[in-house]
Amino acid sequence: MTVPAQENAEAQPSRVGAFIRNRIRNIAPFATLIILLAFFSIASPSFFTVDNGVNVLTQVSVTGVMAVGLTFVILCAEIDLSVAAIANATGIAVAYFTLQESYVNIPNIPLPGFAAIGLALLVCAILGLVNAFGTTIISIPSFIMTLAMMQIGAGISALLVRGQIAYAVPDLVTTLGSGAVGGVPWIVIVLGVFLVVGHVVLTYTRFGRYVYMVGGNREAAEYSGVNVKVVLGAVMVISAVCSGVAGMIGVAHFGSAQQNEFDGYLLDAIAAVVVGGTSLFGGRGGIGNTIIGLCILGVLNNGLDHVQIDSFLKILIRGIILLVALIINVYVQNLRDRERG
Amino acid sequence: MDAEAEAALREGAPRLHMVGISKSFGGVAALRDVDFLLRAGEIHGLVGENGAGKSTLMKIIAGVHAGYRGRMLIDGREAQFRSARDALAAGIGMVHQELSVVPDLTVAENVFLGKQPTKRGMIDWPGMVAGARQQLASLGIDVDPRAPMGSLSIGLQQLIELARVLFSGARIIILDEPTSALSPPEVQRLFEVLRGVRASGRSIVFISHFLDDILSVSDTVTIFRNGRRVVTEAVGKIDKGWVIKRMIGSGHEGLEESYTGAITLGSRPSAPVMLSARELSASRAFADVSLDARSGEILGVYGFMGCGQIELARTLFGKLKPTTGSLSIDGQVRRFHNTNQARRAGIAFVPESRRSMLFYQEPVYKNVSISVLGRISRLWLRPAAERDIARRHVAALNIRPPDVAALLAGLSGGNQQKVALAKWLTFMPKVLILSEPTRGMDVGAKDDVVKIVRGLRDQGLAVIVVSAEPETVLSLADRIVVMKKGRIVREFAGETISKDRLLEAA
Numbered sequence: 001m002t003v004p005a006q007e008n009a010e011a012q013p014s015r016v017g018a019f020i021r022n023r024i025r026n027i028a029p030f031a032t033l034i035i036l037l038a039f040f041s042i043a044s045p046s047f048f049t050v051d052n053g054v055n056v057l058t059q060v061s062v063t064g065v066m067a068v069g070l071t072f073v074i075l076c077a078e079i080d081l082s083v084a085a086i087a088n089a090t091g092i093a094v095a096y097f098t099l100q101e102s103y104v105n106i107p108n109i110p111l112p113g114f115a116a117i118g119l120a121l122l123v124c125a126i127l128g129l130v131n132a133f134g135t136t137i138i139s140i141p142s143f144i145m146t147l148a149m150m151q152i153g154a155g156i157s158a159l160l161v162r163g164q165i166a167y168a169v170p171d172l173v174t175t176l177g178s179g180a181v182g183g184v185p186w187i188v189i190v191l192g193v194f195l196v197v198g199h200v201v202l203t204y205t206r207f208g209r210y211v212y213m214v215g216g217n218r219e220a221a222e223y224s225g226v227n228v229k230v231v232l233g234a235v236m237v238i239s240a241v242c243s244g245v246a247g248m249i250g251v252a253h254f255g256s257a258q259q260n261e262f263d264g265y266l267l268d269a270i271a272a273v274v275v276g277g278t279s280l281f282g283g284r285g286g287i288g289n290t291i292i293g294l295c296i297l298g299v300l301n302n303g304l305d306h307v308q309i310d311s312f313l314k315i316l317i318r319g320i321i322l323l324v325a326l327i328i329n330v331y332v333q334n335l336r337d338r339e340r341g
Numbered sequence: 342m343d344a345e346a347e348a349a350l351r352e353g354a355p356r357l358h359m360v361g362i363s364k365s366f367g368g369v370a371a372l373r374d375v376d377f378l379l380r381a382g383e384i385h386g387l388v389g390e391n392g393a394g395k396s397t398l399m400k401i402i403a404g405v406h407a408g409y410r411g412r413m414l415i416d417g418r419e420a421q422f423r424s425a426r427d428a429l430a431a432g433i434g435m436v437h438q439e440l441s442v443v444p445d446l447t448v449a450e451n452v453f454l455g456k457q458p459t460k461r462g463m464i465d466w467p468g469m470v471a472g473a474r475q476q477l478a479s480l481g482i483d484v485d486p487r488a489p490m491g492s493l494s495i496g497l498q499q500l501i502e503l504a505r506v507l508f509s510g511a512r513i514i515i516l517d518e519p520t521s522a523l524s525p526p527e528v529q530r531l532f533e534v535l536r537g538v539r540a541s542g543r544s545i546v547f548i549s550h551f552l553d554d555i556l557s558v559s560d561t562v563t564i565f566r567n568g569r570r571v572v573t574e575a576v577g578k579i580d581k582g583w584v585i586k587r588m589i590g591s592g593h594e595g596l597e598e599s600y601t602g603a604i605t606l607g608s609r610p611s612a613p614v615m616l617s618a619r620e621l622s623a624s625r626a627f628a629d630v631s632l633d634a635r636s637g638e639i640l641g642v643y644g645f646m647g648c649g650q651i652e653l654a655r656t657l658f659g660k661l662k663p664t665t666g667s668l669s670i671d672g673q674v675r676r677f678h679n680t681n682q683a684r685r686a687g688i689a690f691v692p693e694s695r696r697s698m699l700f701y702q703e704p705v706y707k708n709v710s711i712s713v714l715g716r717i718s719r720l721w722l723r724p725a726a727e728r729d730i731a732r733r734h735v736a737a738l739n740i741r742p743p744d745v746a747a748l749l750a751g752l753s754g755g756n757q758q759k760v761a762l763a764k765w766l767t768f769m770p771k772v773l774i775l776s777e778p779t780r781g782m783d784v785g786a787k788d789d790v791v792k793i794v795r796g797l798r799d800q801g802l803a804v805i806v807v808s809a810e811p812e813t814v815l816s817l818a819d820r821i822v823v824m825k826k827g828r829i830v831r832e833f834a835g836e837t838i839s840k841d842r843l844l845e846a847a
């Protein structure tokens with residue numbers, strides 16, 4: 001008596017199937033991007049042009065620089081909610097140390113350009129160190145710690161400008177924020193440099209490996225003799241410094257430094273990282289994912305402008321896309337956990 | 342279908358019948374055309390080398406792997422599960438090889454996971470706590486059901502997970518290496534419970550690498566090798582040598598002696614002391630522990646689960662901070678604030694739980710290299726060097742599959758354990774601390790580990806082996822200290838000892 005081996009409904013997963021399942025974290029965002037590009041190219045003739053491409057990149061630059069730092073944090077399975085607040089504080093700090101026009105009525109301390117930039121960087125680095133101290137030494141969950149830092153950053157911003165608007169920033173910052181070289185805005189080049197450096201650090205350095213391992217299994221990293229606290233502290237500082245730079249060039253880009261200038265950027269930066277497919281649970285993803293996430297966000301914002309859509313609907317559509325991306329992100333994680341059995 | 346299966350069919354449908362099961366992962370076959378038969382009221386032992394496919398077959402039964410080839414019949418009826426939930430609904434409960442408890446929930450919630458008793462739509466807390474207390478008591482466990490799971494020792498967690506499945510009312514109970522963290526009295530108590538479960542007509546599959554356990558508790562034994570079922574036999578007719586021969590092949594029957602006889606300890610009292618602990622205490626876990634680990638000697642620390650030996654090992658590696666006492670390495674007094682400092686001081690540590698040592702979503706070579714990255718690269722990574730190192734260890738420890746780029750999650754339990762050990766073997770540490778080093782390994786692999794660890798000792802390392810398995814300590818140690826309730830109660834050195842004497846002391 002022999003029983004024919006019968007194919008189970010979900011037959012043996014093929015190699016292709018396994019490949020797709022392993023890569024879905026990368027494939028899903030990429031497919032989303034292609035679909036969006038195709039959709040807007042068809043919907044609007046003015047969308048798929050070189051000029052508009054540069055536009056899109058310019059529009060995501062400030063978000064992008066923040067997102068680079070945030071990628072490190074999220075890879076470690078932590079979160080930094082203070083990126084926009086630190087960007088704001090740093091942008092205002094650099095203006096505070098710059099000579100303003102006489103009609104700007106802020107009791108500030110004008111210094112030479114390089115000193116102003118140096119001090120502004122110091123501000124964001126210190127704020128990052130405070131985040132690092134709180135999360136590692138005192139063991140406050142990063143979610144709470146950076147929530148507090150969000151308020152502190154807003155407080156610093158408020159104190160420095162006192163409801164006013166400052167306009168002048170050091171020349172170097174002005175150039176990087178609003179200048180262009182050979183038709184390419186400097187701000188896009190800055191973004192490019194941050195992305196490349198971020199990618200190189202994450203993929204090719206020992207520190208980058210530690211970031212992935214700490215995110216993948218913190219306990220195992222500790223038992224392997226990795227100094228987990230140093231790694232976590234470092235990513236908080238990296239995130240703060242990236243935010244600070246984003247804040248400075250952002251101020252130059254928009255032409256003014258004022259309170260609440262970057263409020264929308266926290267969500268955008270987190271969205272860019274997560275929509276790109278970096279796991280909120282840590283250990284999976286990277287700058288490549290963040291690039292795709294940024295492009296999705298940029299194309300979506302820019303494309304919706306091209307198709308003349310109700311600007312209130314725009315907000316809803318962005319929300320829905322973010323939700324879908326989060327669902328995919330968590331779903332993929334579950335899929336992997338199930339594979340592991 | 343073979344003769345026994347047909348015989349079983351004549352007697353009436355078996356509880357569970359797997360026919361022609363094949364399963365592969367990414368083109369690599371894990372099971373090839375396997376038949377498996379489980380009767381009602383039977384304890385069925387399942388043995389085989391690491392990676393033989395035991396867990397894979399059980400996961401198919403429990404609905405974890407939905408994609409496979411072949412048929413499954415339960416009580417004669419065709420069954421097909423899409424998920425573990427389906428299998429649970431059909432009365433199949435499984436305790437996985439890797440602990441799957443929820444550390445943040447309480448003990449009671451873990452016992453009743455997914456089926457909390459309710460009263461008027463609300464969770465019936467008093468009922469749940471009382472129920473959990475009673476179920477745990479029948480396994481001889483006395484813990485507060487309201488304690489968080491994560492605060493308990495791994496052995497207790499394992500027992501509680503067992504309780505969850507044993508008392509879930511499942512008709513088919515699958516236990517994948519359930520005793521790997523238990524000490525002998527608990528194992529005996531578990532067996533009593535299993536016999537009780539059998540008497541109620543339910544069926545149990547029991548996977549273990551402890552052949553003595555398998556032979557003492559099961560009615561039938563099935564041997565797996567290389568993804569195939571080799572043979573199924575009633576226990577009365579076979580012995581350990583017979584099993585080992587079919588598991589690994591002839592010529593290995595002498596493996597894993599029972600250690601009931603006398604073993605002479607080869608202590609070296611004159612060798613230089615590498616690690617020395619003096620009156621070390623850690624709140625509640627252990628007190629007043631003094632011990633010396635000498636280079637070229639393996640020190641065994643034996644004690645029943647929960648006697649503080651695990652915490653002691655963690656303290657030596659800087660993971661826990663001692664409340665009092667001192668520690669010196671190679672003659673220098675040290676205070677570790679973190680594990681990194683301990684590693685730099687020349688201490689290597691393999692914890693008892695694989696999950697807290699390994700990166701499941703990373704390839705084998707990254708798992709191996711993580712603890713030595715600082716030695717092989719400063720700023721830039723050198724993946725080629727990492728792979729070379731990993732390849733050496735994979736070959737030396739005979740890790741299957743021998744592919745350093747394979748994802749760790751795809752390795753069988755025993756092979757994962759070897760990877761955890763391989764982490765520390767690239768640059769010789771001064772002191773190697775192994776907590777349950779052979780947990781989950783087959784007899785052949787255990788023998789490999791014994792050889793490897795002895796090789797390291799002969800190179801002058803001080804090795805500390807911490808275990809609740811008497812066999813592990815007896816097979817490795819040159820000197821043994823016994824811990825009981827957080828204190829060292831006995832030392833065996835330069836004398837002959839047997840398993841019974843060791844158990845008596847603990």
Ligand SMILES: Nc1ncnc2c1ncn2[C@@H]1O[C@H](COP(=O)(O)OP(=O)(O)OP(=O)(O)O)[C@@H](O)[C@H]1O
Nearest residue numbers: 366371391392393394395396397751752753754755
């Ligand atoms: N999720 C997976 N992905 C890829 N390969 C896998 C997966 N699970 C198991 N395998 C492979 O299938 C084979 C059988 O593994 P299985 O876990 O069933 O072994 P086992 O008999 O339980 O061994 P052990 O005693 O070590 O637990 C192994 O070669 C293993 O590498």
Ligand SMILES: [Mg+2]
Nearest residue numbers: 395396438754
């Ligand atoms: Mg297994």
